[in-house]
Amino acid sequence: MLDQSGLEILDRDECLALLATAAVGRIVFTTRGLPAVEPVKFLCRRGALWFPARAQTDLFGAARDGVVAFEADEFDAVLETGWWVSVLGRADAATDCDLPSRLPDLSWGDLHGDLRCVRIPIEVVSGRRVTR
């Protein structure tokens, strides 16, 4: 099925399969009433997205208990092909998280700060595929 731009609409299963191939995504949140965005490394498992966030940051402040969007994509500039998937869900600071053992893989920069695990349940998901 195509959207009004002629792009292929991906179904939920296709979106989840593509998310599983991505390592980096972007968290979209609101801070002080303004839109904000920050890339994260993430895992997709058990129907949710999981990523580390440092306590005391705007990202963690917004994601510990709020609706956030998430986006991952991949484009080939030469072939003009690609896909993107966006997710909307109420994030929370996960306590039953298996992320700690993976933190060295999932953190950019210093690991010594106060890192927390955030979970975004994949509630609403949508995606598009771009083909020539």
Next chain:
Amino acid sequence: MLDQSGLEILDRDECLALLATAAVGRIVFTTRGLPAVEPVKFLCRRGALWFPARAQTDLFGAARDGVVAFEADEFDAVLETGWWVSVLGRADAATDCDLPSRLPDLSWGDLHGDLRCVRIPIEVVSGRRVTR
């Protein structure tokens, strides 16, 4: 200078230079009170970001007169290096736009819809570089 995660903080000139190397970015906006994100192909010139948006879409509705964020990034998954830049600005539907002649390069999908040109003045810009 490093941020609290130990990532290098990029200055405005470095951010603008990196934006000039990117072809795809993501527009972050609010629609029906919820965060939303959509990738776009864009140009960076005259102190602003320019991209096409289809009339009647949530993206154009939000970007024709509202504060939006924009993000572009590039990561090397193997080397664990990369950068990201985010911009915050009040978008408007540009009328003095030189985009029309570039639309075939800048549009994914069908060119026959009602495409408009949106401009985001680069008001607030921030960026980070990730190194091992």
